Amino acid sequence: MTKFKCLILIEREVGRDYRHAVSKVLVNSGCLYSLAWGIGCSAWDDSVDWAFLEAYDFGAYPEEKFVMTTWHEEESLEEAVEFAKHCTEYSEVKLDDILVLDFAHYERGDFIKKLYLTA
Numbered sequence: 001m002t003k004f005k006c007l008i009l010i011e012r013e014v015g016r017d018y019r020h021a022v023s024k025v026l027v028n029s030g031c032l033y034s035l036a037w038g039i040g041c042s043a044w045d046d047s048v049d050w051a052f053l054e055a056y057d058f059g060a061y062p063e064e065k066f067v068m069t070t071w072h073e074e075e076s077l078e079e080a081v082e083f084a085k086h087c088t089e090y091s092e093v094k095l096d097d098i099l100v101l102d103f104a105h106y107e108r109g110d111f112i113k114k115l116y117l118t119a
Contacts, residue, residue: 004097006031007084009077009112010038011104019044022101023051027067033088033095037072037080038103045071064091081112082119 006026026034026048036044052067068090072080088095100112 002030003032003090003093003095004030004099005033005035005084005088005090005095006099006101007081008034008036008038008041008044009080009100009102009104010036010041010044011102013039014103016043016047019047020051023047024054026099027051027055031099032065032067032090032093034067034069035072035080035084035088036070037075037077041071041073045069064093078115078119081115085116085119 023034023044031048034045034048036042036048048067048069052061055061068088070083072083075083084098098116100109100116102108102112
């Protein structure tokens with residue numbers, strides 16, 4: 001995966017330091033679109049924004065490296081997944097690859113995959 005979008009699902013508390021560390025890894029790994037849904041999703045949106053700014057020392061950055069961020073606190077899980085699949089155009093780069101980070105209390109990878117494939 002070189003350029004990708006990341007859907008972050010949060011259904012449990014995640015510490016600020018860990019959130020920031022994950023955000024930095026996303027930015028440094030080629031994430032160009034980050035979508036956050038669930039508990040504290042706006043904090044994830046901000047965290048990825050800050051990680052992006054830090055990556056370029058709060059200065060100029062290449063436009064093709066800009067990370068678009070959105071948060072979806074008033075939407076259902078299904079709506080957020082549908083947005084991730086259908087509404088994440090990024091300039092001329094087609095973001096077919098998606099990474100899903102699911103901070104839940106139980107494993108539900110098959111359920112999330114089915115939601116995405118049927119969206």
